[in-house]
Amino acid sequence: MSFLQNNEPMGDVSWISWFLGVKGNEFLCRVPTDFIQDKFNLTGLEFISETLDVVLDQEFDNQGWDDGLDIADAEQLYGMIHARYIVSPRGVEDMRLKYERGDFGSCPRVYCKGQKTLPVGLSDLWNQSHVKVYCPRCNDVFVPRSRSALLDGAMFGTSFPHMFFMQLPSMKPHPPLEKYVPRLYGFRLHQKALMPHEALETTPKNIGSSVSNLPFLASSTPKSLLLPFSNTDLNS
Template sequence: MYARADIVLAPTADEDLNDEQREELESSARHLYGLIHARYVITSRGLSKMIEKYKKGDFGRCPRVLCYGQSLLPLGLSDIAYQKAVKLYCPRCEDLYSPKSSRHGSIDGAYFGSTFAHMLFMVYPGMIPSKSVERIRPRIFGFQVHEHAKLLRWQEKIRDQCVRKDSKVVKGP
């Protein structure tokens, strides 16, 4: 990778490049820009700009109904380039989604990194949304489905324990 950096940084006359070299130069420049971007978005200035984009919902909204249009954040699954495309992270349901746009779906996840979304909420803890505690109860003609009732009660018990545990952490001793 660094061997190609001299191609991007070295001053060359545009006429001296053939089409193949020009394409390699442009590809290397895009890659270098992406890696710089990954570092920039975790700086204080970068986080400040990204929180504004998050507030406006520039990265999209969570498609999950019970997230009520929660703003999404870009997240890389790998910090290594050319591994995975960028995904969109919902901080309410803590799930990942693929971007709807093929243009956005082709962006390398390493250009945002796996750190960005989590770092953003460490710096701006007031922006962490409350977790969704609503559950859909399976029913047929208004009656709960029996086989799932036991599982549902167990899930609610665990969820209530987590909510109580979270509220103790927030409130303190």
């Protein structure tokens, strides 16, 4: 067996090494077996003992996979344990190495200038959403641009990137100094010009305005863009 993407030693035939080597699982880090074997770390997780045995299997035979066990159950169990591990001090350190290598990709925003991202889940429950990546510069989330986008978000949980920077505050980047400003021929657009058409139609109208009595104005100009006239203006 060749070296795997998480630097496992050659010859490692455990289930964890096999699972981490599957294409698309690059966001995941190796959870130590002693962490998995600690019953405290499994508190609240629902699983059968046979599934845990598969996850801890040190001589996993992919070709002889037992059809009586669903691989999805082992994936879910490992994923939920993984979410707990990466918020521990050891887990944060493991993810730091992956973060510094750029394993999780970079922010697509222009003014974030290639800021490295971290994986995050939008829910702590399984099968609710796929993993997203969080940019610590603009504090927004995006869909990963890799096959890892198919991983369940619960494998990372909603707290991971924030715990990461709480434990490593020196790595927290400054927000971008620049911001895109919409302009037309060099002039900054009014906020109303950026609103969707439906929002303009629901803008409250001025009751009693004499504008409605001017058919040539009412037919050619949106009322929401007109300034109200007074009677003195019409008589002058």
